[in-house]
Amino acid sequence: MPKVVIAGAGLVGSLNACFFAKRGWDVEVYEFREDIRTMEHVQGRSINLALSFRGKAALEYVGLKDYITEQGVAMYARMVHEPDGVTTNQQPYGHPGQHIVSINRRHLNEVMITQAEKFPTVKFFFEHKLRDTRIAEGQLIMERLNDKEKIVVTGDLLCGCDGAYSALRRSLMTYPRFNFSQEYIEHGYVELNILPKNNQFAIEPNVFHLWPRGSFCLIALANIDKTFTVTLFAPFNTFEEHLYDDTSVVQFFTKHFPDALQLIGSTELKATFNRVRPSPLVSVKCAPHSFGGRFLLLGDAAHAMVPFFGQGMNCGFEDCLVLSETLDACNNDISKSPRLELYLHKF
Numbered sequence: 001m002p003k004v005v006i007a008g009a010g011l012v013g014s015l016n017a018c019f020f021a022k023r024g025w026d027v028e029v030y031e032f033r034e035d036i037r038t039m040e041h042v043q044g045r046s047i048n049l050a051l052s053f054r055g056k057a058a059l060e061y062v063g064l065k066d067y068i069t070e071q072g073v074a075m076y077a078r079m080v081h082e083p084d085g086v087t088t089n090q091q092p093y094g095h096p097g098q099h100i101v102s103i104n105r106r107h108l109n110e111v112m113i114t115q116a117e118k119f120p121t122v123k124f125f126f127e128h129k130l131r132d133t134r135i136a137e138g139q140l141i142m143e144r145l146n147d148k149e150k151i152v153v154t155g156d157l158l159c160g161c162d163g164a165y166s167a168l169r170r171s172l173m174t175y176p177r178f179n180f181s182q183e184y185i186e187h188g189y190v191e192l193n194i195l196p197k198n199n200q201f202a203i204e205p206n207v208f209h210l211w212p213r214g215s216f217c218l219i220a221l222a223n224i225d226k227t228f229t230v231t232l233f234a235p236f237n238t239f240e241e242h243l244y245d246d247t248s249v250v251q252f253f254t255k256h257f258p259d260a261l262q263l264i265g266s267t268e269l270k271a272t273f274n275r276v277r278p279s280p281l282v283s284v285k286c287a288p289h290s291f292g293g294r295f296l297l298l299g300d301a302a303h304a305m306v307p308f309f310g311q312g313m314n315c316g317f318e319d320c321l322v323l324s325e326t327l328d329a330c331n332n333d334i335s336k337s338p339r340l341e342l343y344l345h346k347f
C-alpha cells in the first residue's frame with residue numbers, strides 16, 4: 001500500500017488523512033500539539049468558521065458532509081447592526097434555503113480527528129514537531145517532544161498541512177525558484193462570547209451578525225451549544241489607543257456596540273481584555289505548492305488568508321479534493337513521478 005505522511009492535524013491535515021485512507025493508503029499524521037481532544041484550553045484559535053459550498057463539496061467526497069453540517073448552525077443571511085443599538089437589516093446570502101454553516105473551530109477539529117481515526121490505516125502521532133525536510137531523500141525529520149528523540153519518516157507523498165507558519169514550507173525556502181510572501185495586516189482580533197439566555201440563543205442564531213464600524217467591526221456566530229463566538233477586529237493602534245483598560249473598553253463598546261455590550265456583559269468584557277492581547281492576522285502566498293513529485297503544501301501552509309470572506313478552511317478543504325482528483329487522474333500511480341509532477345502543477 002502506498003503511504004502518505006502528513007505534518008499537522010489541523011482541519012486540513014485531518015481531512016486529508018480521510019481522503020488518503022479512503023483511497024486505501026497508509027496514513028501517518030504528525031502533530032506538534034498534544035491531542036486537542038484532551039486539552040482543557042486551546043490557545044489562539046477562535047474565530048468561528050463558515051463552511052460554504054466549496055468546503056462541503058470536499059466533505060461530501062469522504063462521506064462527512066451531513067455529519068459535519070449537523071455540528072454547526074445554518075446562517076441564511078448577514079444581519080447588520082446599526083450604531084444606535086436597535087436597528088438591524090438583513091442581507092440574504094442567496095436564494096431561500098441557501099446558507100453557510102457556522103462551526104466552532106476547536107469542535108470541528110476534534111470531530112475531524114475522531115472521524116479520521118476511524119479509518120484503520122490512519123495513525124496519529126501527537127506531540128511530534130516537524131523539524132526539518134530532506135528533499136533529495138524524501139524524508140521529514142520529526143522531534144518527539146516528550147524525549148526530544150529525532151525520528152526520520154518517509155512516504156510516497158509527504159504533505160505539509162502545518163498551517164500558516166508551516167515548518168515544511170520554511171524548510172523549502174532555498175528550493176529553486178520558490179516564491180514566498182508574507183504580510184501582516186494592520187488588524188488584530190480578540191474573541192468574546194455571548195452566553196445562552198434562559199437556555200436559549202440570546203439572539204437570532206441563523207444569521208451572521210455583523211457590526212460594521214469603518215476601520216473596525218464586531219461579528220457573532222452561533223454554536224450548537226447555544227452560545228455565540230464573538231470577534232472584534234480592529235487595527236492594533238485602535239486596541240492601543242481606545243481599548244487599554246477597564247474604563248476605555250466599556251466606553252468603546254457603549255459608544256459603538258451598545259446592543260452587543262448588553263449581551264456580552266461588562267464583567268466578561270473587562271475580564272477578557274485583561275486576560276488577552278489581540279492576535280495578529282497573516283496572509284501568506286507561495287508557489288509552487290509541489291516539490292520533487294513528492295512534497296506538497298496544502299491549506300494555510302500553501303495560502304494563509306485573512307478571515308473576512310470566511311474562505312480559509314473552505315479553500316484548504318478544496319485542496320484535499322483537488323489533490324484527490326489529481327491522483328485519480330494519474331491512476332494513483334505515483335511511481336511515475338514526472339507524470340504526477342505534471343498533474344501536481346495544476347494543484
Ligand SMILES: NC(=O)C1=CN([C@@H]2O[C@H](COP(=O)(O)OP(=O)(O)OC[C@H]3O[C@@H](n4cnc5c(N)ncnc54)[C@H](OP(=O)(O)O)[C@@H]3O)[C@@H](O)[C@H]2O)C=CC1
Nearest residue numbers: 008010011012032045046047130162163167299300312313
Ligand atoms: N478560526 C481560527 O481561529 C483559525 C482558523 N483556521 C482555519 O483553518 C483553516 C485550515 O487550517 P490548516 O491549514 O489546517 O492549518 P491549521 O493552523 O489549522 O493546522 C495546522 C496544524 O499543524 C500544526 N503544526 C504547526 N507546525 C507544526 C510542525 N512543525 N510540526 C507538526 N505540526 C505542526 C499546528 O499546530 P499549531 O497551531 O500549534 O502551530 C496545527 O495544529 C485555515 O485556512 C483557517 O481558515 C486556522 C487557524 C485558526
Ligand SMILES: Nc1ccccc1C(=O)C[C@H](N)C(=O)O
Nearest residue numbers: 048049050078208307308309310
Ligand atoms: N467566518 C468569518 C470569520 C471572520 C469574518 C468573516 C467571516 C465570514 O464568514 C463572512 C461571511 N462569509 C460574509 O460574507 O458575511
